[in-house]
Amino acid sequence: MGNxxxxxxxxxxxxxxxxxxxxxxxxxxxxxxxxxxxRKYADGDLNYHYINIDQPQTEEKHATMVERIFEEDLFYPIVFVNDELVAEGIPRLKTIYQALDNHKVPLLS
Incomplete structure (x- = not known):
């Protein structure tokens, strides 16, 4: 996967x-x-971010998504892998793992 x-x-x-x-x-x-x-993937290539939708957002990307959540009555939590929405409401690991596989995140050895 590189850097x-x-x-x-x-x-x-x-x-x-x-x-x-x-x-x-x-x-x-x-x-x-x-x-x-x-437990499944090498996490050296992963970054995690939690965005509280009840707090003001300083990054435009997050502010836009929070606005969308409220306007469209989306179920949260909402999970993105990079810029791809992979789960809304109760997330399914299989769907998230598939997205990580698509991004070639290495498995633990």
Missing amino acids: KKVVITVYGAEQICASCVGAPGSKDTYEWLQAAIG
Whole structure:
């Protein structure tokens, strides 16, 4: 994969999405994803970011996505691998792993 980092971004809020009752919170999902991905992939090529949608955003890219979440009533957490939306609501590891494979993130040896 070289020196190019893959960025995993999770957008969420402290309050659980109204349509996701019974699901873990966004921050819990963020931490769970780091642990699950770290058991399968070499994490030297990965960067993780958590974006709280209830906080003001200084980066335009994140501000635009937060606005979209509210305008389109998207379910959160929302998971991106680089610029690809791979999960909305309750994430599925299989889908996220497929995106990491597509970006040629090396598996643990």
